[in-house]
Amino acid sequence: MANVAIPVAAAGAGRRPRYGSMSRDRQWALRWSYFFLVLFAIFFLLPPIYMLITSLKTSAEISAATNPWWVFHPTLENYRELLTSNQYLIFFRNSAIVSVFVVSITMLISVPAAFALARMKFWGSATLATGVFLTYLIPETLLFLPLFKMFAVFNEWTGIQLINRWWVLLIVYPTLTVPFATWIMIGYFASIPKELDEAALIDGATWMQTLTKIFIPVALPGLIAATIFAFTVSWAQFLYPLAFTTSTDQLVLPVGIITTLIKGDVFNWGQIMTGALLGAAPPLIIYAFLMDYYISGLTAGATKG
């Protein structure tokens, strides 16, 4: 049957087989795409999965010469121990307080500033917008030493101790979050049609009312993206807390795990991985639920503005 059909098709329409081969090419391209995507997904997800595997093991199983990629005797002992350890809960609390405050401070500073820069031109506003962007490009590794010395001098002058207090982080984290949050909010605000705020002003709204009643509701996706950004940055920051805080009751999560769970040369890997996984959980959960906002914030820095 098939033998009969082929010559007919070939004779009937010369171009037909080419279409067939092209769609076959496409199918192969698709298969290869999936194949490589699986490979890359394994590479990208391996460390977090291994964190989970290790966190479910006892110390005895970790040091045994068995297959490290499999859990033979799963246990939640590591989780129980960490979640009842006062110290770990203090780190978690410090991190949570710092992040919530930093997010609030960031939004309070950057939303009005972005509105002013996007809509109400004033002397030097264009320079300031560029300056905001440049500030975002200054890494924390350049500023931690002068800031450290500044806080020490501040202590000499006023007697207010900033070093080794968790709230010093409330002062320094906004330098990382505010510039970028302002920058992406400028982009979102600038994309709102001018007619909208002109209409509000004609109706007698003040600038503050225009911001709170029109711009914030309309640019809500941008606001959420900026909030997520501020949260993830302040949750993940490692250098500033490592340099500025040392007492165990002042540490935030990343520094706390690294300085207290690693005791001398003894690594309790089960607990370290559990701590790291729990520390990674809040950003991961936010990402899982608000992925689109997260990604729009990520791409906004370079595609908007």
Add this chain to the structure above:
Amino acid sequence: MVDAAISAPHEVAATRSRSSLRKAMQRKSTVAFFMALPLILLIVLLVIYPALYSLHLATLNKSMERFVGLSNFTFLFNRQTFWLVVKQSCIFAITAVVFKALIGFIVAHFVHNIPAKGQRKWRGMLLVPWVIPPAMSTLAWLWLFDPSYSAFNWVLAIFGIDPVPWTGDAYWARFSVILVNIWIGAPFFMIMYLAALKSVPEQLYEAAEIDGANWWQRMWYVTLPMMRNIIAITALFSLIVTFANFDIVRILTAGGPIDMTHVFATWSFRVGIEGGDIPLGASVSLFMVPILAIAAIFILRDITKRGSEV
């Protein structure tokens, strides 16, 4: 009469000046300035001032009592570790950014290739390394690289390959640091490139196909020119972040073995905070400025250019 005549202009002037003050307060530019004031204060007090202050610090001696001019810099120039740090920082940043860009580009193409309804899921999975705080994920890598229990070495042993000293040997340690860097940064490139790929109009590809362009030609003459801007900006962004990176090296190797993986950030921390020599540490970190400045200038040029196009 006289009294009234005298007092009247006075009063008028007073109300006028008060109302002009109120007017000035209600003027658009004044309101705008006050709205931006916290931002300006933050940038001036906590970014610009410390940046200038570190220039000043770099000219002091260790106890920060005496002005020593440029002797911190000449001291660094005569130290071999400093040149090692310069070399390693450049190697790390360039290698890592090139591979991040390559992997990001390739993965973005694969994600773009598959049917649209599955893309979200894959994109979501592939961005996970970027979402986990770097300090946490580097700990997982440290455990994967553990000298006695390395899970990678266990797999290699199945194939009869000798254990690899992931963080013990200087060259392997450099490789490991770069690998972790790529792992964390590649998803960011993937997301940016995917967004750029989606913005290339489909008609351009159809037109190219009708003109008989093959896959490479479509890539070279359509995709790359359309994405040029995003590729440049993403790479420059990443160059800054990678060059100034602290977390990965600090946690994975802490600069060892024998300073063979130190970069500017980790070495200035070692010297400035742990060694207690803040001026010397500040001098070390100041050497990042030229490269950061060059990258920043290029980014700014691209962004303002795009701004004027719109």
